[in-house]
Amino acid sequence: MSDWNIERAVDVLLAREADRADGGRITDEWPDLDLATAYQVQDALVGRKQADGEQVVGVKLGLTSRAKQQRMGIDSPLTAWLTDAMVLPADVPVPMGELIHPRIEPEIVFVMGERLAGPGVTAATAMQAVRSVHAGFEVIDSRYTDFKFRLPDVVADNASSSRFIVSPTALDPRGLDLALEACLLSVDGEVVDSATGAAVQGHPAEALALAANSLAERGIAIEPGWLVLTGGLTDAVFVEPGHQITAEFTHLGTVTVTGA
Ligand code: OOG
Numbered sequence: 001m002s003d004w005n006i007e008r009a010v011d012v013l014l015a016r017e018a019d020r021a022d023g024g025r026i027t028d029e030w031p032d033l034d035l036a037t038a039y040q041v042q043d044a045l046v047g048r049k050q051a052d053g054e055q056v057v058g059v060k061l062g063l064t065s066r067a068k069q070q071r072m073g074i075d076s077p078l079t080a081w082l083t084d085a086m087v088l089p090a091d092v093p094v095p096m097g098e099l100i101h102p103r104i105e106p107e108i109v110f111v112m113g114e115r116l117a118g119p120g121v122t123a124a125t126a127m128q129a130v131r132s133v134h135a136g137f138e139v140i141d142s143r144y145t146d147f148k149f150r151l152p153d154v155v156a157d158n159a160s161s162s163r164f165i166v167s168p169t170a171l172d173p174r175g176l177d178l179a180l181e182a183c184l185l186s187v188d189g190e191v192v193d194s195a196t197g198a199a200v201q202g203h204p205a206e207a208l209a210l211a212a213n214s215l216a217e218r219g220i221a222i223e224p225g226w227l228v229l230t231g232g233l234t235d236a237v238f239v240e241p242g243h244q245i246t247a248e249f250t251h252l253g254t255v256t257v258t259g260a
Pocket residue numbers: 061062063064065068072105138140142147154159160230231232
C-alpha cells in the first residue's frame with residue numbers, strides 16, 4: 001500500500017518549488033500513480049495557487065515536438081496550466097535566485113479570441129478561434145532532480161511550468177504559414193538550435209487542436225483571452241547568469257532574455 005495521495009503529492013511539489021529544492025520521482029514511491037490521477041494532482045496544485053490569489057491565464061502544451069520528446073524520453077504530449085504569477089515581462093531577466101535549474105525553450109504562442117471546446121476540434125477550427133500569434137519563451141524548472149521523470153510525474157508537476165515570456169508583437173495567424181515559420185535559437189549571439197513551426201505536431205494549430213481535445217476529456221474549454229503555449233520547438237537550453245538567449249523568428253519577431 002502506498003501512503004501517497006493527491007494532497008500529499010501537491011504538498012511535496014509546492015514545497016519543492018517554494019524551497020527551490022528538487023527531489024526524486026513520485027512514481028518511484030507511488031508506482032500506481034496513473035495519468036488520470038496525475039492530472040487530478042495538477043488541477044489540485046493549480047487550485048492551491050488560485051487559493052493563494054493566482055489567476056489562470058491559459059494553458060500550455062508540453063512534449064509536442066520530437067526534439068522535446070527525445071530529450072525527455074517521453075513521446076506523449078501533455079497539457080498544463082499557466083497563471084499570472086508565471087508571466088515574465090519582456091526585458092525582465094530570468095530570476096535565477098527564485099528558481100531551481102531553469103531551462104528555456106522557444107515557443108509559438110496563441111492568444112485566443114473565441115472559446116474553443118473539444119471534442120472534434122481540427123487545426124482549421126482551432127485557427128478560427130485564435131486572435132493573435134506571438135513569439136515566446138517558456139522557462140521550465142522541473143521539481144524533479146535532473147528533469148528525470150515519467151509521464152505521470154511531469155503531468156502532476158504542472159509540466160515543469162515556471163515562467164513564460166510572450167512578445168508584445170501580435171500578428172494575425174491567418175496571414176502566415178506557421179508550419180514554415182522559422183526560429184533560430186542563440187546563446188550569446190551563437191546559433192545553438194533551429195526549427196520551424198512544423199516541429200510542433202506538424203503545425204502549431206494542430207497542437208492547439210490537440211490541447212482543446214485533450215482538455216475536453218476533463219470537461220475543460222479554452223476560454224477567450226487565454227494564452228496557449230504550443231510547446232518547445234527545439235530542445236531547451238540551461239539559463240546561466242549573464243547569458244543572453246535569443247529566439248529570432250521569420251515573421252513573429254525576436255525575443256531576448258538574460259539570466260540574472
Ligand atoms: C516538460 C515540459 C515540456 C514543452 O514545451 O515541451 C514543455 C519538461 O521538458 O520539463 O514545456
